Amino acid sequence: MTPRRVVITGIGVLAPGGIGVKNFWSLLSEGRTATRGITFFDPAQFRSRVAAEIDFDPAEHGLNPQETRRMDRAAQLAVVATREAVADSGIELTGIDPYRVGVTVGSAVGATMGLDQEYRVVSNGGLLDLVDHTYAVPHLYNHMVPSSFAAEVAWQVGAEGPSTVVSTGCTSGLDSVGHAVELIREGSADVMIAGSSDAPISPITMACFDAIKATTPRNDDPGHASRPFDGTRNGFVLGEGSAFFVLEELESARARGAHVYAEIAGYATRSNAYHMTGLRPDGAEMAEAIRVALDEARINGDAIDYINAHGSGTKQNDRHETAAFKKSLGDHAYRTPVSSIKSMVGHSLGAIGSIEIAASALAMEHNVVPPTANLHTPDPECDLDYVPLTAREHRTDTVLTVGSGFGGFQSAMVLARPERSVA
Amino acid sequence: MTGTATKVVVTGLGVAAPNGLGTQDYWAATRTGKGGIGRVTRFDPSQYPSRLAGEVPGFEARDHLPSRLLPQTDHMTRLALVAADWALADAGVKPQELPEFDMGVVTASSSGGFEFGQRELQALWSKGGQHVSAYQSFAWFYAVNSGQISIRNGMKGPSGVVVSEQAGGLDALAQARRQIRKGTQLIVSGGMDASVCTWGWVAQLAGKRLSTSDDPERAYLPFDAEARGHVPGEGGAILILENAEAARSRGARTYGEIAGYGATFDPKPGSGRPPALRKAIELALADAGVTPDEVDVVFADAAAIPELDRVEAEALTAVFGARGVPVTAPKTMTGRLYSGAAPLDVATALLAIEEGLIPPTTNVEPADGYDLDLVTGEARPAEVRTALVLARGFNGFNSALVVRAAH
Numbered sequence: 117m118t119p120r121r122v123v124i125t126g127i128g129v130l131a132p133g134g135i136g137v138k139n140f141w142s143l144l145s146e147g148r149t150a151t152r153g154i155t156f157f158d159p160a161q162f163r164s165r166v167a168a169e170i171d172f173d174p175a176e177h178g179l180n181p182q183e184t185r186r187m188d189r190a191a192q193l194a195v196v197a198t199r200e201a202v203a204d205s206g207i208e209l210t211g212i213d214p215y216r217v218g219v220t221v222g223s224a225v226g227a228t229m230g231l232d233q234e235y236r237v238v239s240n241g242g243l244l245d246l247v248d249h250t251y252a253v254p255h256l257y258n259h260m261v262p263s264s265f266a267a268e269v270a271w272q273v274g275a276e277g278p279s280t281v282v283s284t285g286c287t288s289g290l291d292s293v294g295h296a297v298e299l300i301r302e303g304s305a306d307v308m309i310a311g312s313s314d315a316p317i318s319p320i321t322m323a324c325f326d327a328i329k330a331t332t333p334r335n336d337d338p339g340h341a342s343r344p345f346d347g348t349r350n351g352f353v354l355g356e357g358s359a360f361f362v363l364e365e366l367e368s369a370r371a372r373g374a375h376v377y378a379e380i381a382g383y384a385t386r387s388n389a390y391h392m393t394g395l396r397p398d399g400a401e402m403a404e405a406i407r408v409a410l411d412e413a414r415i416n417g418d419a420i421d422y423i424n425a426h427g428s429g430t431k432q433n434d435r436h437e438t439a440a441f442k443k444s445l446g447d448h449a450y451r452t453p454v455s456s457i458k459s460m461v462g463h464s465l466g467a468i469g470s471i472e473i474a475a476s477a478l479a480m481e482h483n484v485v486p487p488t489a490n491l492h493t494p495d496p497e498c499d500l501d502y503v504p505l506t507a508r509e510h511r512t513d514t515v516l517t518v519g520s521g522f523g524g525f526q527s528a529m530v531l532a533r534p535e536r537s538v539a
Numbered sequence: 540m541t542g543t544a545t546k547v548v549v550t551g552l553g554v555a556a557p558n559g560l561g562t563q564d565y566w567a568a569t570r571t572g573k574g575g576i577g578r579v580t581r582f583d584p585s586q587y588p589s590r591l592a593g594e595v596p597g598f599e600a601r602d603h604l605p606s607r608l609l610p611q612t613d614h615m616t617r618l619a620l621v622a623a624d625w626a627l628a629d630a631g632v633k634p635q636e637l638p639e640f641d642m643g644v645v646t647a648s649s650s651g652g653f654e655f656g657q658r659e660l661q662a663l664w665s666k667g668g669q670h671v672s673a674y675q676s677f678a679w680f681y682a683v684n685s686g687q688i689s690i691r692n693g694m695k696g697p698s699g700v701v702v703s704e705q706a707g708g709l710d711a712l713a714q715a716r717r718q719i720r721k722g723t724q725l726i727v728s729g730g731m732d733a734s735v736c737t738w739g740w741v742a743q744l745a746g747k748r749l750s751t752s753d754d755p756e757r758a759y760l761p762f763d764a765e766a767r768g769h770v771p772g773e774g775g776a777i778l779i780l781e782n783a784e785a786a787r788s789r790g791a792r793t794y795g796e797i798a799g800y801g802a803t804f805d806p807k808p809g810s811g812r813p814p815a816l817r818k819a820i821e822l823a824l825a826d827a828g829v830t831p832d833e834v835d836v837v838f839a840d841a842a843a844i845p846e847l848d849r850v851e852a853e854a855l856t857a858v859f860g861a862r863g864v865p866v867t868a869p870k871t872m873t874g875r876l877y878s879g880a881a882p883l884d885v886a887t888a889l890l891a892i893e894e895g896l897i898p899p900t901t902n903v904e905p906a907d908g909y910d911l912d913l914v915t916g917e918a919r920p921a922e923v924r925t926a927l928v929l930a931r932g933f934n935g936f937n938s939a940l941v942v943r944a945a946h
Contacts, residue, residue: 161667161668161669162668214806214812215803215815215818218804219804223702224680224681224682225680226651226681226702231656231660232660235657235660235664235738236660236664238738238741239660239661239664239665239738241664241665242660242661242662242663242664242665242666243665245582245661245737246582246583246586246737247657247737247738247741248741249587249588249740249741249744249745252741252742252744252745253745254745255745256741256742256745256746257742257743257745257746257747257933258934259742260650260653260734260739260742260743260745260746261649261650261702261704261932261933262681262702263649263702263703263704263707263932263933263934263936264933264934266702266703266804266936267804267934267935267936270804270807270935271807274806274807274810275804276803276804276805276806276812276815276818277802277803277804278710278802278803278804279703279802279804279936280701280702280703280706280707280710280802280936281681281701281702281703282699282700282701282702283648283680283681283682283700283701283702284682284685284698284699284700285677285680285682285686288682291699295699295714298717302543302717304802319663319668320659320660320663320671320675322668323659323663323668323669323671323675324659324671324672324673324675324676325676326668326669326671327669327671327672327673327675327676328673328676330676384697385697385698385699386640386695386696386697386698387643387644387685387686387689387694387695387696387697387698388695389639389689389690389692389693389694389695390690391690392611392677392683392686392687392690393676393677401695404640404695521682522676522677522680522682522686523677523680523682523683523685523686523689524686524689524690525682525686525698
């Protein structure tokens, strides 16, 4: 029996500067940036005061007052992205056995925003050790357990199949989709609503990244603060967002005449077993994840047309990742356009992996590779073709997208056109 | 050999439970019905409507872990690291002797390092952002246990983290089995939660499922007419899962096989569709290739919310017939451990298989109307070859897992 093949038939995206797939792609293909000085709260006390925020009004996107109250912002983003993905796919979920429809939601930090706000209240500004339950909001437990995000998405689409949150730090957005692909392949589901969401722009997050100098202090030029692969890079810009996909088995997608964006042909995750936040410069474990993902896709590394990089803009990440591409693809790494959309939409932690899958699928759709914005100053340790500043028309049949995160997780996914010949 | 025909076995157990630290103490207590629920000691619970918890006794992290790990770890991570050490030792595995990409870590988490998070939130809001620990960026988040276990043991293979509240513990074991079937030799798996801090307490109270009784023997009574919520606990279990052939070739002792798994999600409230737990059970049995009459015992989820107890009892009756299979819930001795509960139940099921003894559901007198053969009072001697473990997560996650004797 040939293994079931899994394709993307619907995409929904909420990214800074780009709500909806159309706006998102405009931002990327025009090389615009959505990073700015923080507006959600007064960031004066923090070292890094820039972020990539979404101008998001839940009511405008059809969430009623009770849903808005019940859900953390990350769950709200997830539900809206899910709706767009389902509408985009044209799938009639009511005609499918609900037990065959599952949900995976990636999230690194869950309901951080809701927890930060509610802690402040029940502790009366941090004064109480014995925090006061009489001031707790009724849905605080849904903030405590981010599995509530998967529940919200499942309720949205009427799914009753395998459903869970995947939380592997900054690779969550890749791992969530990779997990969903696996469930369809093994026959546990026929349709998966898969994606991820994070909304971490909150004082506690700024504080914790300040403490390890992971985020950029380039507060004087917020629009150009995210500088992956640039010689002057000095940390990432925190973002927020969500992307969701309708994933289906290839033959049933074709049978219903669905538009197929891409096949998720290969996926793998490995760990560096080194440090919770540090990376060894050789990129060996990411290279191994890439090798296994290519192997699973039965695609030679030379066939990769575009690499959608993790490209967070920290000194160590961009060096680590560049080494991993060279190690896994050899000379082909030098011939392949590589770019980081985090230069434009920031780093939304567990969400960005899915947003980058969306960008990869759209690059295939348009045969246009999004640029790395703000890349002016070469870094001798980052010597690949990073598509600086301007998007590039480029035949894109096969994409490698990768992620790297705290906890040591390294993930890689290969997207390809399903009509390619499969050995 | 890889693929769905690959047998996956459990070769090591590491337990940290409220009624026993370490597998030996835990089983000695559990088989004799000795509970570990008591008044909260980790903070003064007087002002809260719920005051009982299952706390892991006698755990001194510094006795087990290097001092450099202490400032960067929440209580639940320390428990997980130590339980992983014990599980590896129990399995006779020395990680440094195995290929590093052939070992991974897949854990479940329900609420992360909530106590660590509370301390840093307090620092932020009472003193300012510059007082937040450099470890806050990872010590509280849901992926931390998998990350820390992989680092401590040099495991570079596929790792992961699932969050589906209490159902997640089974989802993690299923994902571990999946990775072994795809070719990884060994996965450290299971779950550990420990949110017995005031911030975690207040958030759990908001969930409206905690018992308000002050009597440790009357507080958590699933399937009883007096069921009125659960007692929360801390702890769980870490298990070593291996490819059966690889385990055999290294001469490992085997507790049993992870034979089947199924997962569903309940319909949205008000949809009129039936609860999905029964379907999860049927999927797990079919996956294991066993018929209901081959199941020797069921470890129930045992929510102790009357409506949820009824759903579970009806699902079991529908699959097994009225009083068709012995059912037990030893978690009445520990409280509900969230992501740690189901891995602990799986460990308990494997110990029940080993000894031929079904541990009891303590303190409970089944209410009229539940047609269950609930093992109450004392443990029941029985030949146990196949066990079904159920776990449900808040909001409607249902998971079922079948374990089977190795021989």
